Amino acid sequence: MTDEPPAITARELTKAFDGEPVVDGIDLTVEQGSVYGFLGPNGAGKTTTMRMLTTLTAPTSGDAAILDTSITDRDGVRSHVGYLPEEPPVFDELTGREQLRYFAQLRDLPPEPTADRIETWLDRFDLTDDADRRLDDYSKGMRQKIGLIQALLHEPEVVFLDEPTSGLDPRAARTVINAINALTDNGQTVFLSTHILSVVEELADSVGVLYEGELVAEGAPDELTAAAEAGADSTLEDVFLSVTTESSTATTAVADSNDGEVAGEPDAAATER
Numbered sequence: 001m002t003d004e005p006p007a008i009t010a011r012e013l014t015k016a017f018d019g020e021p022v023v024d025g026i027d028l029t030v031e032q033g034s035v036y037g038f039l040g041p042n043g044a045g046k047t048t049t050m051r052m053l054t055t056l057t058a059p060t061s062g063d064a065a066i067l068d069t070s071i072t073d074r075d076g077v078r079s080h081v082g083y084l085p086e087e088p089p090v091f092d093e094l095t096g097r098e099q100l101r102y103f104a105q106l107r108d109l110p111p112e113p114t115a116d117r118i119e120t121w122l123d124r125f126d127l128t129d130d131a132d133r134r135l136d137d138y139s140k141g142m143r144q145k146i147g148l149i150q151a152l153l154h155e156p157e158v159v160f161l162d163e164p165t166s167g168l169d170p171r172a173a174r175t176v177i178n179a180i181n182a183l184t185d186n187g188q189t190v191f192l193s194t195h196i197l198s199v200v201e202e203l204a205d206s207v208g209v210l211y212e213g214e215l216v217a218e219g220a221p222d223e224l225t226a227a228a229e230a231g232a233d234s235t236l237e238d239v240f241l242s243v244t245t246e247s248s249t250a251t252t253a254v255a256d257s258n259d260g261e262v263a264g265e266p267d268a269a270a271t272e273r
Ligand SMILES: Nc1ncnc2c1ncn2[C@@H]1O[C@H](COP(=O)(O)OP(=O)(O)OP(=O)(O)O)[C@@H](O)[C@H]1O
Pocket: 017, 022, 040, 041, 042, 043, 044, 045, 046, 047, 048, 049
């Protein structure tokens, strides 16, 4: 389509702890302006993958790039990415507003537009009235919102979100989902890890399922569900369950990245990775 680089590429990306790979040679390509839903059971290696892609931990082997900037270039990658980890890094003794201003300073963001932007985000997430309360008085959901604003404040091209709706009430979760949609409208890319499959179904342009450190299925949500055993009635949950059981092998429906189609019958669609 264009010669823009992908937002994210990973080649044979591997991380081992004590010689045991927890992320085992994954290959990924995420196009700019898309939402990539990253699924997998607890302990599959999702957070470790995101930590590698955001330069918080170095791979044992393999390589990855954000917009053509290798993850070995920490400062280069940091300027392109925002990251909301499962536990947002905030200082309990600061107020919500102070935390965001402090983060803006750390990022060397220009004070004036940033101050306005902070107020806009606080308002959007219904936090204006609580912005001068200390973070140790915040609920989990409120801290989550501050963490999310922090990940978005510098308007990064690529945003990594680990369970962004965790702890949020339905209204706040809807605000986050709408905010994710607005990001992609703005050309930003979202790499979204969540266990809430309805969020992935609603938002993701493509989905990858990680199981025991390997990418066992990948494709557009409708392609994955079409290739699942239950056929037309399949849901992402069916796909998730079928590719993440002990008995499943790492041979599952994977969309052909060239033509976006899953070939043939469900069983025949199985592709070795
Ligand atoms: N620093 C570490 N040292 C040793 N093992 C680690 C370390 N960090 C993660 N692991 C192990 O790597 C595996 C993958 O963990 P990871 O947090 O990436 O999984 P996850 O898919 O994000 O899980 P969850 O959905 O529960 O958040 C787990 O077995 C975990 O115990």
